[in-house]
Amino acid sequence: MTIALALEQLLNGLQLGVMLFLMAAGLTLIFGVMGLINLAHGSLYMVGAFACATVAAWTGSFWIGLVASLVAAAAAGAIVELVVIRRLYDRDHLDQVLATFALILMFSEGTRWLFGSFPLYLDIPPLLQGAVGLPGGTEYPVYRLAIIAAGALVAFGLYMLISRTRLGMRIRAGESDREMIGALGVDIRTLYTVVFALGAALAGFAGAMVGAIQSVQVGMGEPVLILAFVVIVIGGIGSIKGALLGALLVGVTDTMGRFLLPKLMLLFVPPAQAGMIGGAIASMLIYIVMAVILAVKPRGLFPPAHA
């Protein structure tokens, strides 16, 4: 094992982490402000990817597709909030889970009805094609570096939005005391719609970015949704900072586990079994990490102060 390989795997872990952060940020924001568990977040990720693939195919430009993914996911989010989610804030978490689970099924079958069952084609824009040299002599795909950069920008933007703007102030106020900011005359209903659309847009953005290197297909959001839930549980539900650190932790742990565990098992068992056993443990690793963290800190790494 060389330094170059370790560095490449670390970057892979970071990139996965950043992508998870884009998903987890919206999820945790929505939970933090509105106290809502949104299982349909993965569907908004899918909406982003499909919008990007469709518009990119029409116009020939990935960038217009990317803008379309933001618009489509935010619009889908706003509509869903106005029509369905709005009725769920005062209800029990179980009702929210059932209703948003129903939304997953509707989004999936609706997408299949519109686009068919075969995966769509979405390619990386020419500007970000290919690989660049890294120190140590190895190469790394430009596009993955771009995902890391985009994720870092979004994280910074979210931080500025929440700590420096009036909207951010209201979001923070909404997190600490919903009734009070309503009583102070803030239009809480509009605020909720805006926050939901913002979370949806982040998920759609993640879907479009990742769609270009994965498969744009119905049901693509659910595996990511599970990881995003792991991230926000580790980070502390409702905390953006927790989501960022949780996402990076999960991304790096998962990648390094897949890379190192089979090698570790080689010390004990023959190669064929090492691959199988190592691979099996690697797939459990992030859940083991989550269990350990919850055993030590039951409310996650950065629980919001009020909850």
Added chain:
Amino acid sequence: MKKMLAAASLALSLSASGLAFAEPLKIGMITTLSGGGAGLGIDTRDGFMLAIKNAGNKDITVVTEDDAQKPELAVQIADKMIQSDKVDILTGIVWSNLLMAVAPSAVAQGKFYVSTNAAPAALAGANCNKLYFNAAYQNDNLHEAMGEYANKGYKKMFILAPNYPAGKDSLTGFKRYYKGQLAAEVYTQVGQTDYAAEIAQMRASGADGIFVFLPGGMGIAFMKQFAQSGVKIPVMGPGFSFSQDVLPAIGDAALGAKASGQWAPDFDNAASKKFLADFQKEYNRLPSIYAVQAYDAAQLILAAASKASVKDAAAFGTELKKADIQSPRGKFKFNTNQHPIQDIYLTEVVKNNGVLTNKTVEKIFADHGDAYAKDCKL
């Protein structure tokens, strides 16, 4: 010549549609029509229904249900089809883990199961059953062919498959024929979408060839990511990795990839040309190997049903085993364990009039059976 052809095809169609079955036949198709694996199930259903439609027989009904790639759902559907729909034959399951949940109990209840794709080793050897037929292959076959192909010119292979029964069968099959050195043997999660960690290992492994078995969306994600990684090692795989259901989504990243298959759209025989033309006319797309396999499964059932009643299991089984069909694959017959003996070819992904498809390169195996038939006592 044209007249002769017309007369021949007329005679053929008359003989097919003119036959009345001894008794009405009811087939239950359980396949994956929703979720990430839906492309495979839809091709299975469409290929099967094409043969049924071509036969034009009113005595035959097919009930189709979606298993959503979930074993527990497949079991429920199978129970319902056997108990309340009273089907005679079950078919259609794409995934080996689902098949293992359904087929053994269906045959135990005296129903035929004719597999259109899944072919786990567990049902091909000592646990073979006279009511269980496989019209596709045995899971190991296409991987064995790639192992044989890799012997020519590849000294150190990196092999990768998902961690589930067919994934293990895959790498076992590859290693059964591959004589060179292995750089690494890696198992990934089923449904994994990011392969950066594995691609980095490929880059560092010093391998001169890569064999991947990643059906459906997994293969799309892998090939797109591999193309961007700057790793220049040639990639090969079984036909599923580059089948017609995934090629449009992978795009040009798949060009030049070598794979193994029992059929490709450029096969030069009358049955293949007819199948290809009919399928394109009916569904307006190119068929995948899943469609061919299901088409043959339906042809096998139709051929047997025209000779024997499905209620007489022994006679129907004997007729099924004769495999009296014109397969698009060319030669096709059943082995002692009721899995196919067939030719397996090397194919290459090419662009034909702007459409990505597979072209036949050479024959790897002639009349290839499987390694488990010797343990089957039928």
